[in-house]
Amino acid sequence: MSVLRSRPVLRWLVPAAAAVTVIGGGAAIGTFAAQAEPSLPPRSAAQLLVDIQTARLEGLSGTVVQRADLGLPPLAGLAAGGNDLLALATGTHTLRVWHSGPDRQRVALVDTLGERNIVRDGRDLWTYDSRTKSATHRTLSDSGEEQVPPSLPATPKEAADAALAAIDPSTEVSVGRSATVAGRDAYELVLKPRDEASLIDQIRVAVDAEEYVPLRFEVFADAADRPAFEVAFTQIDYRRPDADQFRFNPPPGTTVTEQSTGDKPDRDGSGPGRPSADEPGHPGAGDVTSVGEGWTTVVVAELDTDEVPKPEAGDAGPGGVVDAPALIGGLPEVSGDWGKGRLFSTKLVNVLLTDDGRLLAGAVTPERLYQVAKG
Known part of the structure; x- marks a missing residue:
C-alpha cells in the first residue's frame, strides 16, 4: 500500500512540509x-x-x-x-x-x-x-x-x-x-x-x-x-x-x-466518509501543536508509536511506490540529548521523526528541531 495511504507519519512529510514552507x-x-x-x-x-x-x-x-x-x-x-x-x-x-x-x-x-x-x-x-x-x-x-x-x-x-x-x-x-x-x-x-x-x-x-x-x-x-x-x-x-x-x-x-457535506475531499487516500489519519478520532491520531512564531515556527505532532513504521531497508513496492519502512530506513539517523530519530531534509524544510513517536517539521535548521525536541 502507498506510504501516503497507509501511515500517518509519511503523509505528514511533504504535504505538511510544503504548507509550512509557503x-x-x-x-x-x-x-x-x-x-x-x-x-x-x-x-x-x-x-x-x-x-x-x-x-x-x-x-x-x-x-x-x-x-x-x-x-x-x-x-x-x-x-x-x-x-x-x-x-x-x-x-x-x-x-x-x-x-x-x-x-x-x-x-x-x-x-x-x-x-x-x-x-x-x-x-x-x-x-x-x-x-x-x-x-x-x-x-x-x-x-x-x-x-x-x-x-x-x-x-x-x-x-x-x-x-x-x-x-x-x-x-x-x-x-x-x-x-x-x-x-x-x-x-x-x-x-x-x-x-x-x-x-x-x-x-x-x-x-x-x-x-x-x-x-x-x-x-x-x-x-x-x-x-x-x-x-x-x-x-x-x-x-x-x-x-x-x-x-x-x-x-x-x-x-x-x-460525498456528503461532512466529508472531506479525497485528497490523501481516505475514501468518502472516512476520516484522514491526522484528524481526531482516527486510530493513531495525536495532538498537533506549534512552537515558536513566524518563519521559525515548528509543527509538532504526537504520533501513536504503534502507527510509526519501523525502519527497514527495501526497494519500491507494487507500482513503484516506496513502502513506509523503506522510506524511513533510507533517511539518515540522528541523535542528541533530545533522543534518537530520523531526519528528512529539503532545501526549504526539515522534518524530524523521533523514535518515541514525535514528528517535528518546519522551514528551519535541524538544530532548531533538535532544540524543540529537547523541550
Missing part, C-alpha cells in the same frame, strides 16, 4: 524567462500591500506553471510516483485556471498521462481524474466554508495570500525590481525573515502593475540564487470566463462517488 514564510529546473525591466512609477511596500488586499477581481483565466526542486531525498522521489501531492513537490507542472467570482472556480492539472480537475459551480464541487475515469461530487453549504483548499497553491494569488497573512514583525518587507510576467508589467514585493534560523532566504511576489493581482510567487532557500519553489502565470486574461467553463458533466464511463 505559510511560514537547490536550484529550480530553470526559471521563468527573464525580460527587460519595465519602467514603473515608484510604489512603496505599504502601498503594494494595500493594493493587493483591495484589488477587485471580477474574473480571469490563464495558464500557470509550477516548478519545484526542494532537494527531496531519492526515496521520496520514488514515492512521488504514487501520490499526487508528493509529485507536485517535484518537477514542473502546468495548470489551467478559471475564476469567476467567489463561487465559480476551476483548476485543471495537465500532464502527459491525463488531466485532473477541481471545479466549483455555486454549491456544486467536482473533482475528476481522467486517468482513472473517476469523479467525486459534493453539495456545499450556502457558505461553502467546508471546502478544503489544495495542499499546494494552484495560483500565485493563493500562495501570496498565505504568505502575506503571515507577515509580522519578524518579516522585513521591501520593493524589489520591476518585472514583466505573462506579458504584464509588474512590481515585485520582497519578504525576508529576520530570524537566521529560517531556511527561507526570501519570498518574491510579482504584482500586476495595473490590476494588482499576484502574477508570480517565488521562494528562495538560504544562499540560493534560483527559486526552490515558484508558481507563475505564463498567460493571463482578465475577462470573466463564460459560465459554461464551470458546468461539469462526467464523461461517459466515469465512476461518480457522491
Whole structure:
C-alpha cells in the first residue's frame, strides 16, 4: 500500500512540509524567462500591500506553471510516483485556471498521462481524474466554508495570500525590481525573515502593475540564487470566463462517488466518509501543536508509536511506490540529548521523526528541531 495511504507519519512529510514552507514564510529546473525591466512609477511596500488586499477581481483565466526542486531525498522521489501531492513537490507542472467570482472556480492539472480537475459551480464541487475515469461530487453549504483548499497553491494569488497573512514583525518587507510576467508589467514585493534560523532566504511576489493581482510567487532557500519553489502565470486574461467553463458533466464511463457535506475531499487516500489519519478520532491520531512564531515556527505532532513504521531497508513496492519502512530506513539517523530519530531534509524544510513517536517539521535548521525536541 502507498506510504501516503497507509501511515500517518509519511503523509505528514511533504504535504505538511510544503504548507509550512509557503505559510511560514537547490536550484529550480530553470526559471521563468527573464525580460527587460519595465519602467514603473515608484510604489512603496505599504502601498503594494494595500493594493493587493483591495484589488477587485471580477474574473480571469490563464495558464500557470509550477516548478519545484526542494532537494527531496531519492526515496521520496520514488514515492512521488504514487501520490499526487508528493509529485507536485517535484518537477514542473502546468495548470489551467478559471475564476469567476467567489463561487465559480476551476483548476485543471495537465500532464502527459491525463488531466485532473477541481471545479466549483455555486454549491456544486467536482473533482475528476481522467486517468482513472473517476469523479467525486459534493453539495456545499450556502457558505461553502467546508471546502478544503489544495495542499499546494494552484495560483500565485493563493500562495501570496498565505504568505502575506503571515507577515509580522519578524518579516522585513521591501520593493524589489520591476518585472514583466505573462506579458504584464509588474512590481515585485520582497519578504525576508529576520530570524537566521529560517531556511527561507526570501519570498518574491510579482504584482500586476495595473490590476494588482499576484502574477508570480517565488521562494528562495538560504544562499540560493534560483527559486526552490515558484508558481507563475505564463498567460493571463482578465475577462470573466463564460459560465459554461464551470458546468461539469462526467464523461461517459466515469465512476461518480457522491460525498456528503461532512466529508472531506479525497485528497490523501481516505475514501468518502472516512476520516484522514491526522484528524481526531482516527486510530493513531495525536495532538498537533506549534512552537515558536513566524518563519521559525515548528509543527509538532504526537504520533501513536504503534502507527510509526519501523525502519527497514527495501526497494519500491507494487507500482513503484516506496513502502513506509523503506522510506524511513533510507533517511539518515540522528541523535542528541533530545533522543534518537530520523531526519528528512529539503532545501526549504526539515522534518524530524523521533523514535518515541514525535514528528517535528518546519522551514528551519535541524538544530532548531533538535532544540524543540529537547523541550
